[in-house]
Amino acid sequence: MLILGIETSCDETGVALYDSERGLLADALYSQIALHAEYGGVVPELASRDHVRKILPLIQEVMDKAQIQRQAIEGIAYTAGPGLMGALLVGVAVGRSLAWAWEIPAVGVHHMEGHLLAPMLENNPPDFPFVALLVSGGHTQLVQVEGVGRYRLLGDSLDDAVGEAFDKAAKMMGLGYPGGPRIAALAQQGNPERFTFPRPMVDRPGLDFSFSGLKTFTLNTLQQQGQDEQTKADVALAFEQAVVDTLAIKCRRALIQTGLDRLVIAGGVSANTRLREKLQAMTAERGAQIFYPRLEFCTDNGAMIAFAGCQRLLAGQQEAPGFGAIPRWELEDLPAV
Numbered sequence: 480m481l482i483l484g485i486e487t488s489c490d491e492t493g494v495a496l497y498d499s500e501r502g503l504l505a506d507a508l509y510s511q512i513a514l515h516a517e518y519g520g521v522v523p524e525l526a527s528r529d530h531v532r533k534i535l536p537l538i539q540e541v542m543d544k545a546q547i548q549r550q551a552i553e554g555i556a557y558t559a560g561p562g563l564m565g566a567l568l569v570g571v572a573v574g575r576s577l578a579w580a581w582e583i584p585a586v587g588v589h590h591m592e593g594h595l596l597a598p599m600l601e602n603n604p605p606d607f608p609f610v611a612l613l614v615s616g617g618h619t620q621l622v623q624v625e626g627v628g629r630y631r632l633l634g635d636s637l638d639d640a641v642g643e644a645f646d647k648a649a650k651m652m653g654l655g656y657p658g659g660p661r662i663a664a665l666a667q668q669g670n671p672e673r674f675t676f677p678r679p680m681v682d683r684p685g686l687d688f689s690f691s692g693l694k695t696f697t698l699n700t701l702q703q704q705g706q707d708e709q710t711k712a713d714v715a716l717a718f719e720q721a722v723v724d725t726l727a728i729k730c731r732r733a734l735i736q737t738g739l740d741r742l743v744i745a746g747g748v749s750a751n752t753r754l755r756e757k758l759q760a761m762t763a764e765r766g767a768q769i770f771y772p773r774l775e776f777c778t779d780n781g782a783m784i785a786f787a788g789c790q791r792l793l794a795g796q797q798e799a800p801g802f803g804a805i806p807r808w809e810l811e812d813l814p815a816v
């Protein structure tokens with residue numbers, strides 16, 4: 480089944496063509512980072528307007544790249560939520576309208592389900608069941624995954640999501656947006672002997688996360704130590720190490736608690752090299768396997784939405800004409816396939 484996937488939940492316009500037999504045929508991404516950078520974060524109204532400008536040209540681009548005529552497309556998958564309402568509505572409106580005009584089924588996809596299934600686009604996809612660590616700008620979650628749509632939330636962030644904590648720490652150091660990759664780059668010059676930051680909530684049982692204390696600790700350190708280049712690099716490294724260690728401790732705990740031996744990491748922060756290395760070492764030590772998407776499919780993209788939507792359309796799920804978006808949406812509310 481050949482599916483057109485559309486992602487517009489935040490600041491990237493992503494489009495892809497995925498075929499259940501032939502795999503990913505083409506994908507295209509337009510990032511709005513430069514547009515939002517001068518504001519230090521995503522401006523929702525500007526995001527919506529830019530999606531409007533880019534979405535149709537990107538759809539044309541993937542069809543040209545894959546040499547696919549519109550008659551070959553058998554279904555449409557678009558991100559229905561969670562995300563920014565105005566931004567979501569662009570993808571929802573375009574997806575539904577094309578489905579109506581082309582007389583094919585369409586399905587609204589949960590953005591985090593897209594992230595969660597993204598490693599299945601790779602050559603060596605994980606089998607079910609597995610534990611997934613979802614780390615993005617809006618979510619930090621540990622999920623027990625039994626199948627598509629069969630999700631049990633094991634742990635969640637009580638305050639700031641981990642990507643958000645990276646972005647806020649970067650802002651404190653004047654590094655700009657998005658913060659994650661910039662902190663990671665600066666941390667390479669950091670001296671690991673200088674600071675050790677606390678690992679939040681690791682001494683308490685459970686799998687929930689809290690990163691707001693670490694954010695305050697970072698701010699206090701910067702205020703006390705000054706903001707010369709070396710201090711910023713040392714703080715970036717201490718911050719990154721604290722986040723990575725905390726995530727690794729919780730992932731290990733989740734594998735033990737569930738008795739599972741497969742770990743999937745996905746979402747923007749799963750692009751972080753230190754996190755990948757740490758989790759690789761942790762899973763290897765346990766004799767467990769780790770799976771993650773290629774770098775460009777860690778952050779938002781159309782391929783993961785095409786893939787997730789394809790699973791649901793193949794199972795016969797689709798939505799009645801008419802459309803809505805769901806800016807707040809829990810993974811556990813999804814129907815099983």
Ligand code: KG4
Pocket residue numbers: 489614615616617618641642643645646657658659660663746747748749750751752777778779
């Ligand atoms: O999944 P994503 O593209 O969008 C959301 O669904 O939120 O994730 C974006 C987040 C941002 O907070 C960004 O700073 C973070 O992912 N991020 C990183 C890295 N690359 C992106 N964080 C740490 N290290 C990275 N290399």
Ligand code: ZN
Pocket residue numbers: 590594615616746747778779
């Ligand atoms: Zn995302």
